[in-house]
Amino acid sequence: MQILTPHVYWAQRHGEIFLRVELSDATNVDIRLMEDNTLQFRAQGHGAKGDNQYEFSLEFLEPVKPEIHQKSTQRQVDIKIKKREERWWQRLTLREKKPVFLGPDFDRWLDESDAEMELQAKEKINKISVESRVRKDPYLGLKKGYLFMYNLVQFLGFSWIFVNMTVRLFILGQDSFYDTFHTAADMMYFCQMMAVLEVINPLLGLVKTKFFPAMIQVAGRNVILFVIFGSLEEMQNKAVVFFVFYLWSTIEIFRYPFYMLACIDTEWKLLTWLRYSLWIPLYPLGVVAEAVAVIQSLPIFDETRLFSIPLPSVLGRSLSFSYTLQLYLVLMFLGLFINFRHLYKQRRRRYRSRKKKVQ
């Protein structure tokens, strides 16, 4: 059997190369992409010179991805190869001189600007289909309305706390540290009880937040607020309450409006930046302030025996709650690590996807 070259026709798009090999009833089709970016084709079939073994090879102008999509029909063999980088090639082969067996595939041929338009049209169709899929959710308006209201209420609550504390700080100076609890605790109770919804929302699929980071955040804060400050009057006059409340409310007056805008598909760049950057100093400071509060409460729990666990008389009176809190201190730093990592990933994801969109 003679070894011959079939007629090959080609066309390109920004991301792909199409080859059409004029070989009918092809069998034993063997197509390989070599490391030097060369495509080797070998098959038996009916071509210009009748039934024969046909072969050709093409060294591409630029690198291509290693996977080959191939379809043999009664009339031809179609090959699709993905370009490694999405850009328009000046020609198909590395060699400037075009091989004699190669020609343009006029059925698929587009010049660069036509291909660009085709790409844009495809993107438009994709966008419309995504939008229409999203629009199919009949409760979307209701969900967004609920989230908007939730974020608005939290924003107003935390703003009230933040403004109240700031004004008092300006007027009373350091004295304001000591009665923060009596002026802001009711509102903080309200906001932090509402914040339990932040754990429920991802469970109901209303937001993309991961359940575990939200749970750590809400449970961690509520232990400090309800158990340490709420149940120990001795803690309520301490300056640490000021720092804890101030650090919590500082992030929330940016986080909730950021979410509110997200509910109406709006974004303010500065607000986004603040939401995804302020936690970097605030989170460790917040954990340190919370740890100080826990440490200050240990002797009070030892003294008052509040929440202590009764023990059989042979083992002593009772097990002080301060032991549980010492364990909690360890958990706090574990929680800090988990949430710091989560927030870091969220920040990277946000700014990476932003950059991609700009390019």
Ligand SMILES: CCCCCCCCCCCCC[C@@H](O)CC(=O)SCCNC(=O)CCNC(=O)[C@H](O)C(C)(C)COP(=O)(O)OP(=O)(O)OC[C@H]1O[C@@H](n2cnc3c(N)ncnc32)[C@H](O)[C@@H]1OP(=O)(O)O
């Ligand atoms: C008894 C058991 C106890 C166990 C716990 C023991 C450990 C305790 C350790 C606790 C340490 C806590 C310390 C902490 O209290 C200290 C402080 O808070 S100091 C102040 C600084 N703090 C912060 O900056 C943290 C603020 N909090 C948060 O950011 C969140 O609570 C957190 C869960 C940590 C992360 O948020 P999230 O995962 O939601 O990130 P995103 O904002 O990127 O949201 C993801 C996507 O969901 C959309 N989303 C989320 N929520 C809403 C909403 N309410 N409304 C509308 N949309 C929402 C958001 O837009 C994102 O969507 P997309 O990806 O499309 O942009």
